[in-house]
Amino acid sequence: MNDPLDTVFAALADPTRRRILAMLLEDDMAVTDVAHPFEMSLAAISKHLTVLTNARLISQEKRGRVKWCKLEPDALRTASVWMQGFGQFEPVNLDAFERFLEQELPNEDHDAGS
Template identity: 70%
Template sequence: MSDALSPVFAALADPTRRAILAMLLEDDMAVTDVAAPLSISLAAVSKHLGVLARAGLIQQEKRGRVVWCKLDPDAMRGASAWMQGFGQFDDLDLDALEALLGDPNPGD
């Protein structure tokens, strides 16, 4: 059995990689443009991009001497479907919980 979700969740676990995905959500970008707003080296950005590519979250294409990165719009579909399986639980209603437990300070 293949576990396609583990690489996706491992890639999403890092805040730098999530920031990169957010940038690529707007438009395709050259690697140097991805690196520009980040406070890490170009080599570190390339490693993060490699993790995202291996997880299938992005695609990279070399055009001349420039490597372009593109978000794969279907890449998170499996992870999203898995997480939606947990959507059966209602949000916690704190007001109802307080009423159920009773107000320990009546009249306040």
């Protein structure tokens, strides 16, 4: 995929990657912390993080021996501007996006207490 917009929408198409983005709305996270709530290998999570990084939705930085992930909302703005061209969508509000993700994705922290 050469079109950045195609890359963003392809990255957003996967529920695991959307959940990772929701987690990163709170704060930067170490890769191991991102991986913790998922029942998949660290290698599988790393592949998801690579897709998100290639879409420029997140950035990764090594701090000492730990790799950290940070949300980069500019790619979402590009997608939002594109969608606004259809006149049916409002600009992306990251707070509203976070609320949407919280409603759409199961919250394992709450499920564990049930």
